[in-house]
Amino acid sequence: MIFSMNRTDTTPRIGVLANDDSWYFHDLERAAKGVADVTRVDFAALQSRIGGPEKISAETLLSGKVEAIIVRSMPPGSLEQVVFRMDALAGLERQGVLVINPPKSMELAIDKYLSLSKLAEAGFRMPETHVCQTWQDAVAAFEQLGPSVVVKPIFGGEGRGIMRVDDPDLGHRVFKTLQQMGQIIYLQRFVPHPGYDLRVMVLGDQMWGMRRSSADNWRTNLSRGATATAETIPGEVAQIAQAVMRTLDLSIAGLDFLPDGEGGWYLLEVNAVPGWKGLSAACEVDIAAKLIEYVRERIACRTR
Known part of the structure; x- marks a missing residue:
């Protein structure tokens, strides 16, 4: 265990990786009142000190100070930034911190x-999908998957960057543009x-x-x-x-x-990293409270 052996309080300490204006962090903060100490953590502030036991921090020390981390955002970044962020979470996981979701699962x-x-x-079962790197291969894939395909970014959510292509000439221009931008071309057969x-x-x-x-x-x-x-x-x-x-x-x-x-x-x-604002309202369920309860139970099982 990485936690202090002389600790007497039983209130779990949970870090939430979230943007500073995150509605979801404030919802978790509300749900945690009286049952957990919740602190916002900024992805860009993650850092590590190696030389002896690794110490991972984000403005304040995380190693040995939090029992769990909830990943509530995944901001864009360079390849190096994204890899280091996942490495830092994996480091916390090795030290005994519960990470929701686990880094390897997040990457998948x-x-x-x-x-x-x-x-x-x-x-x-999923719609037939083709992933390639050149516009010529994308055009060939379109001919096989068409007459209508959905083009998506490999990384992204909330419908951002998604478009439907059902015209060969438009597809030709879209695929060429994506290749020029250095993007992977991801096509999926459109399901009626x-x-x-x-x-x-x-x-x-x-x-x-x-x-x-x-x-x-x-x-x-x-x-x-x-x-x-x-x-x-x-x-x-x-x-x-x-x-x-x-x-x-x-x-x-x-x-x-x-x-x-x-x-x-x-x-x-x-x-x-699913949102729950609309689902909580539609299903009349406090997802934030359910998530805090779930994390507390997982922490308690580890302690026992």
């Missing part, structure tokens, strides 16, 4: 190609959209369902104006969701499912 889920590759290998999809929030062995509907946009992200209502999770989807969580070793995640029109479901993607 954040990288759409890596996560879909692993999930496809495990037998999960029924006007809604299903977001499943999983936390440990609990889960909640939310239907996201949009009458005039195939992108059903709430940040783009979609409406949210509570939805009963079909048994098949619930089983898939728990199996995905085990496959990627996630503690909390948002999973997006799309009906195939024939009674089945496609798994679209897995979000390892």
Whole structure:
């Protein structure tokens, strides 16, 4: 154990990696009142001192001072910055700190190609996808996957950077532009959209369902104006969701499912830093309180 043996208080100390204006941090802070000490941690402030036992800090010392870290944001950065941030979280994990989600699981889920590759290998059903580096290969893939494809960034969320391409000439220009920008080209067969999809929030062995509907946009992200209502999770989807969580070793995640029109479901993607503002309202559940309770129980199990 890395924690002080003469510590007498039993209030868990939890760091939350979040932006300074994060609604989610303030929601966790509210939910933790009286049961946990919650402190905001800035990703850009993470640093490490090596030479003797490694000490990882972010303005204040984290090594030996917090029992858990909740990753609530994943800001963009250079390759070196992203790698170091994950390395620092892995260092805290080696020192006994509970990291939600684990760094290796975060790396899997954040990288759409890596996560879909692993999930496809495990037998999960998802739209046919092609990932390449040149516009010529993308044009060939479009001809095979078309007549309509969705082009996505490998990293990203909330529908940012996603576009539908159903015209070969437009696709040609889009693919060339992406290659010139040094981007990987990620194409996914467009699945006919029924006007809604299903977001499943999983936390440990609990889960909640939310239907996201949009009458005039195939992108059903709430940040783009979609409406949210509570939805009963079909048994098949619930089983898939728990199996995905085990496959990627996630503690909390948002999973997006799309009906195939024939009674089945496609798994679209897995979000390892899921928002819960809309889901909490739609399902009338305090997700922040559930998450704090989950972390406290995990800490207590380690202590015992």
